[in-house]
Amino acid sequence: MSGRECDDAPRLLALACSPRRGGNTETLLDAALEGAAQTGACIERFHLRELRISPCLHCGGCVRTPGQCVIDDDMQQLYEPLRAADRIILASPVFFMSVTAQAKAMIDRCQPLWVLRAIEQQPVAASRLARAALYLGAGGAGSPDSFDGARLTLNAWYWTLEIAERRELTFGGMDDEGAIRGHPTALDEARRAGCDLAAWRSHEE
Ligand SMILES: Cc1cc2nc3c(=O)[nH]c(=O)nc-3n(C[C@H](O)[C@H](O)[C@H](O)COP(=O)(O)O)c2cc1C
Incomplete structure (x- = not known):
């Protein structure tokens, strides 16, 4: 997904953060992206x-070099989409009351952007466009x-x-x-949430 490839379509960045392939949050993400695609969003996952x-x-x-991370790894692929996306969907299960380690490592590596x-x-x-995000979560507990x-x-x-x-x-x-x-209703709700997120516009636009 580059700005040129997306033309005028809103850019949507989707981050699947579970270690489990085809698990609950990835299934929610699939449904949300199905909904977002119906609005013509340009999706990168x-x-x-x-x-x-x-x-x-x-x-x-x-x-020392504001905005630049010195670590040369795959996070470097994410900085441009993280800054340019009009919409972001992050799908992560709850692991020990927080997001997964995969999600947390990516978030911590946003420290150059915090700087x-x-x-x-x-x-x-x-x-x-004004930016909007959606968190898709699943947890084993019902609390x-x-x-x-x-x-x-x-x-x-x-922030x-x-x-x-x-x-x-x-x-x-x-849990399973x-x-x-x-x-x-979960998958229908996710489809609708993806569609609504992609179609949302701020009052100023
Ligand atoms: C290491 C680990 C920690 C977990 N911690 C929690 C937790 O704190 N609270 C909770 O509700 N579920 C917890 N779970 C359960 C997962 O959130 C749950 O199975 C979820 O559906 C997994 O989503 P996924 O299929 O997208 O990976 C934990 C699972 C694992 C493997």
Whole structure:
């Protein structure tokens, strides 16, 4: 997905963050992308389990050279889409009350963007439209606080990425691999959420 290839269509970046192929959150993501595709969104999807993304080293490199990460790994493929996407969908199960390690490594590696925004006071977003994000989550427990940890982490990430419109669709009680398919409304809800996210426009646009 490059700006040119997408022409005027909104750019949607999808991040599948579960280590489990075809699991609950990936199934939700498939449905959400089906909905988004109906609106003509230009979709680029990454499976983080297939990428080699080192944890942040807190080496200070991104302060010395603002906005640049010195680690040469697959995270370098994500910086441009993260900055340019009009829409982002992150799909992650709850692991020990937060997002997966795959998601967290990617989020921590957004520290160069945090440096740009918080220290350099430069824009991070390079999108054409006001940005919006959707979190798709699944957890084995049915407890109402299951997604609180993920929410806190994502809110800090959204702030860094200048994403004001924040949505989520989460399902507890989903431990088995195919459990989400047995939910009476989950996939329809995900399809609708993907469609709504892609079609959303800020009042200023
Ligand atoms: C390492 C690990 C930690 C987990 N921690 C939690 C947790 O804290 N709360 C919860 O509700 N479910 C937890 N789960 C269950 C998963 O969130 C659940 O199985 C989910 O449906 C997996 O989604 P996926 O199929 O997209 O990978 C954990 C699973 C694993 C493997």
